Amino acid sequence: MALPPSNPLPDAVLPRRLAAIAFADIVGYSILAAADETRTAARWMAMFREVVAPAAEALGGRIVDVQGDGTLAEFSDVAAALEWARRLHAAAEGAADAHEAPITFRVAIHAGSVIVAGERIMGDVVNTAARLQEYATPGGTLLSAEAAALLGGALPPGARELGELPLRNLSRAVRAVSLDPARQMPVPLPPPPSLLPSVVVLPLANLSGDPADDHLAAGVVEDVTASLAGLHELFVVAPESARMFLGQSPTPQRVARALGVRFAVAGSLRRRGGGFQASLWLMETETGEQLWTERVDAADRDIFAMQEHLAARVVQGVAPSIRAAALQAAMRKRPESLTAYDHMLRGMHTLSCSDPERFRAAGVHLARATAEDPGFSLALAWRGYWHNLRISIGLSDDLAADREATFDLCERALATDPRNPLALAVLAHNTALLRQDCATAQALFDRALQASPNSAMAMTLSSATLAYLGEGTEAVRRAELGLRLSPHDPLGYVQHHLLAMAHYQAGDMARSERHSRISLGTNPAHGSAWRTFCVALAAQGRMEEARLAYRSMLRIEPNFDLAAYLPRLQVFQNVEIRERMCLHLTAAAAGSGGQE
Numbered sequence: 391m392a393l394p395p396s397n398p399l400p401d402a403v404l405p406r407r408l409a410a411i412a413f414a415d416i417v418g419y420s421i422l423a424a425a426d427e428t429r430t431a432a433r434w435m436a437m438f439r440e441v442v443a444p445a446a447e448a449l450g451g452r453i454v455d456v457q458g459d460g461t462l463a464e465f466s467d468v469a470a471a472l473e474w475a476r477r478l479h480a481a482a483e484g485a486a487d488a489h490e491a492p493i494t495f496r497v498a499i500h501a502g503s504v505i506v507a508g509e510r511i512m513g514d515v516v517n518t519a520a521r522l523q524e525y526a527t528p529g530g531t532l533l534s535a536e537a538a539a540l541l542g543g544a545l546p547p548g549a550r551e552l553g554e555l556p557l558r559n560l561s562r563a564v565r566a567v568s569l570d571p572a573r574q575m576p577v578p579l580p581p582p583p584s585l586l587p588s589v590v591v592l593p594l595a596n597l598s599g600d601p602a603d604d605h606l607a608a609g610v611v612e613d614v615t616a617s618l619a620g621l622h623e624l625f626v627v628a629p630e631s632a633r634m635f636l637g638q639s640p641t642p643q644r645v646a647r648a649l650g651v652r653f654a655v656a657g658s659l660r661r662r663g664g665g666f667q668a669s670l671w672l673m674e675t676e677t678g679e680q681l682w683t684e685r686v687d688a689a690d691r692d693i694f695a696m697q698e699h700l701a702a703r704v705v706q707g708v709a710p711s712i713r714a715a716a717l718q719a720a721m722r723k724r725p726e727s728l729t730a731y732d733h734m735l736r737g738m739h740t741l742s743c744s745d746p747e748r749f750r751a752a753g754v755h756l757a758r759a760t761a762e763d764p765g766f767s768l769a770l771a772w773r774g775y776w777h778n779l780r781i782s783i784g785l786s787d788d789l790a791a792d793r794e795a796t797f798d799l800c801e802r803a804l805a806t807d808p809r810n811p812l813a814l815a816v817l818a819h820n821t822a823l824l825r826q827d828c829a830t831a832q833a834l835f836d837r838a839l840q841a842s843p844n845s846a847m848a849m850t851l852s853s854a855t856l857a858y859l860g861e862g863t864e865a866v867r868r869a870e871l872g873l874r875l876s877p878h879d880p881l882g883y884v885q886h887h888l889l890a891m892a893h894y895q896a897g898d899m900a901r902s903e904r905h906s907r908i909s910l911g912t913n914p915a916h917g918s919a920w921r922t923f924c925v926a927l928a929a930q931g932r933m934e935e936a937r938l939a940y941r942s943m944l945r946i947e948p949n950f951d952l953a954a955y956l957p958r959l960q961v962f963q964n965v966e967i968r969e970r971m972c973l974h975l976t977a978a979a980a981g982s983g984g985q986e
Contacts (some may be wrong), residue, residue, distance in 0.1 A: 404506065408502065409504050411499065414463070417495070418493045433490075452464055462520070468501055471499045479530075519534075550569075550570060553929070588653065589653040590649050590653075591611050594605075594658055613791050617701040621844070622807060623709065686700050686703065710876070716927060720736060739882070760773055811848050813837040818830075818855065819854060825959045846879060853889070857895040860895065869885065883916055923939045933977060936977065952975070
């Protein structure tokens with residue numbers, strides 16, 4: 391449908407005219423150029439001379455501007471602009487060569503009044519077309535609602551509604567439809583966007599068919615994406631970039647080619663009875679393997695609770711699954727080919743090991759990770775936590791050096807990433823334990839949980855500080871929540887140990903004993919857990935068992951000095967609890983071969 395003629399404007403105003411603006415871009419041009427810049431430029435120039443410019447002229451249009459791999463064309467008719475896009479796609483498909491990476495276009499078309507300055511055109515319509523192409527499917531064409539309306543109902547079958555799209559550097563959103571290619575178009579795969587594993591949360595399929603549920607589905611995606619991003623151990627693609635797949639069921643491989651991610655979370659939402667049912671699953675994009683699934687039912691009145699629960703469940707399932715998949719890949723590599731991230735994974739994997747030699751090997755891997763990438767905030771934080779654990783499990787041969795290293799490494803991690811929840815949590819825990827500054831520790835934990843509300847580590851370690859403050863009930867709640875956030879954590883022995891300590895502060899000695907047993911069953915080489923076990927047993931009057939536990943602790947820490955240790959209990963702010971612990975630990979030491 392032709393655009394109506396523009397109205398004449400005063401001489402003092404730059405002239406305008408109505409036009410259909412098409413912006414064509416080559417998908418992954420920078421990747422192609424990085425591989426062979428000369429050959430890529432030659433292929434693009436040949437296609438421009440032979441197809442792009444002649445097709446525009448033949449359809450009554452003109453090429454306004456060419457910037458690298460982007461081409462701006464003007465037409466007086468939206469149908470002509472759409473035909474130009476079709477010819478570009480056909481030419482690219484026809485030129486495909488099995489021996490070369492393909493040239494694939496994506497095109498966006500918008501229509502409206504443009505400012506005319508000689509041979510150039512400018513204004514909001516031009517800017518909008520350029521921004522819209524970022525949402526176009528490789529090998530496909532995107533039409534703004536304004537351009538689609540001018541086709542007079544002639545929109546091709548299969549047009550996919552994208553809804554309102556937020557545009558980069560523009561203040562408004564634009565409604566658009568996508569005309570996808572008949573088949574999946576091959577495009578060059580971008581390099582990994584980060585040394586961290588990359589993941590995208592795709593738009594949820596609204597299986598209810600009610601457009602009103604689209605907002606709920608979008609809300610779930612935003613919550614899940616924010617929760618994963620808050621972990622700081624994944625590179626998470628923004629929801630705006632994932633919107634290109636709205637209304638589609640793309641293959642994992644297509645998601646990988648379009649966004650360069652290794653993992654993708656997909657799912658669906660449907661009404662069920664009086665409420666909703668949401669299903670989510672995690673895929674490895676290279677192989678298509680499904681790594682994790684979750685289904686949640688919620689009553690209609692609990693929609694926001696459902697969103698929060700889904701976000702928490704995704705963190706519980708997705709992050710460990712991605713970590714496990716990345717670890718498998720790292721374990722298959724030769725030692726000389728390991729990256730900083732691979733070394734960090736190997737270190738994390740053996741961090742929970744009760745064997746002293748393997749634990750020391752974890753420290754070597756974490757040191758290699760920070761040596762290869764001194765600015766790798768996550769590796770710095772895990773290395774700091776290794777020094778913390780080295781003290782806790784009684785393997786330190788230089789307490790002062792390990793304490794200094796813990797603080798130094800966490801502070802270096804925060805200098806690189808001030809919102810790193812692991813670094814904040816480990817720094818907070820040791821600020822309370824070693825510096826006996828619980829007020830500063832609480833402020834650091836608040837920062838950690840603001841940065842990542844679903845951080846199991848921050849939640850669990852914060853329980854210890856609350857226990858030091860005598861807030862046993864809240865300490866138990868935090869420790870239990872930490873367990874729920876990461877129920878299969880390799881460092882579960884730490885979680886159960888801190889929960890045992892919280893129960894001791896709250897006065898529930900039976901539960902303190904139970905969680906101490908779970909902790910020691912997972913890692914019997916944890917000296918701190920044995921001490922909590924001792925006092926829980928002594929508090930119940932089971933002195934012979936308490937003395938046996940104390941002797942077990944001494945076998946792990948033969949140099950343990952009770953007289954030197956007792957002053958450290960000053961960290962407990964509640965005098966009654968502190969005196970109770972001193973009494974129970976001293977009683978367990980009596981007659982056990984320990985110092986009295």
